[in-house]
Amino acid sequence: MADLLIQEQSNERKYWTQIPNIVYELGLSPYALALYNIIKRTAGQNGACWRSARTLAKDCNMSPSTVSKAKQELAQPFDLLDGKPLIVIQEMRAHPGTNKNKPGGRPYHHITIVDIWDQNMAYFSRSPDDLWKIARRS
Numbered sequence: 001m002a003d004l005l006i007q008e009q010s011n012e013r014k015y016w017t018q019i020p021n022i023v024y025e026l027g028l029s030p031y032a033l034a035l036y037n038i039i040k041r042t043a044g045q046n047g048a049c050w051r052s053a054r055t056l057a058k059d060c061n062m063s064p065s066t067v068s069k070a071k072q073e074l075a076q077p078f079d080l081l082d083g084k085p086l087i088v089i090q091e092m093r094a095h096p097g098t099n100k101n102k103p104g105g106r107p108y109h110h111i112t113i114v115d116i117w118d119q120n121m122a123y124f125s126r127s128p129d130d131l132w133k134i135a136r137r138s
Helices: 023-024 030-046 053-060 063-075 117-124 128-137
Strands: 088-092 107-114
Touching: 023 030, 023 063, 023 117, 030 107, 030 117, 053 063, 063 088
Parallel strands: none
Antiparallel strands: 088 107
């Protein structure tokens, strides 16, 4: 059987998403994990997502109600993250760029991705024996 070599030919660093590995240790539902990936992909460098629930549902192949439940799952505090959530949801009353004092406009969620890179590094900097003990407790 021949070995397979896969090589990246582009030097560009655009159009990619970086997910901390600790996210996969949190026991998220498949829906919350898919939504987190889409939010991270959408937010990019600025760490904020403005997409509507309908658009996120379409992007994730989920119903809007499933997106809502997954958002709540991502917004809960996690022990492995020192009590931090993965996202913070802020209810907004007017779309960005509109007159916020003017009534009307659909409410939306401003979703901020919480920085968990320190927790990711601390978790995976442990010895392999410590990680094995943690995994066995789960």
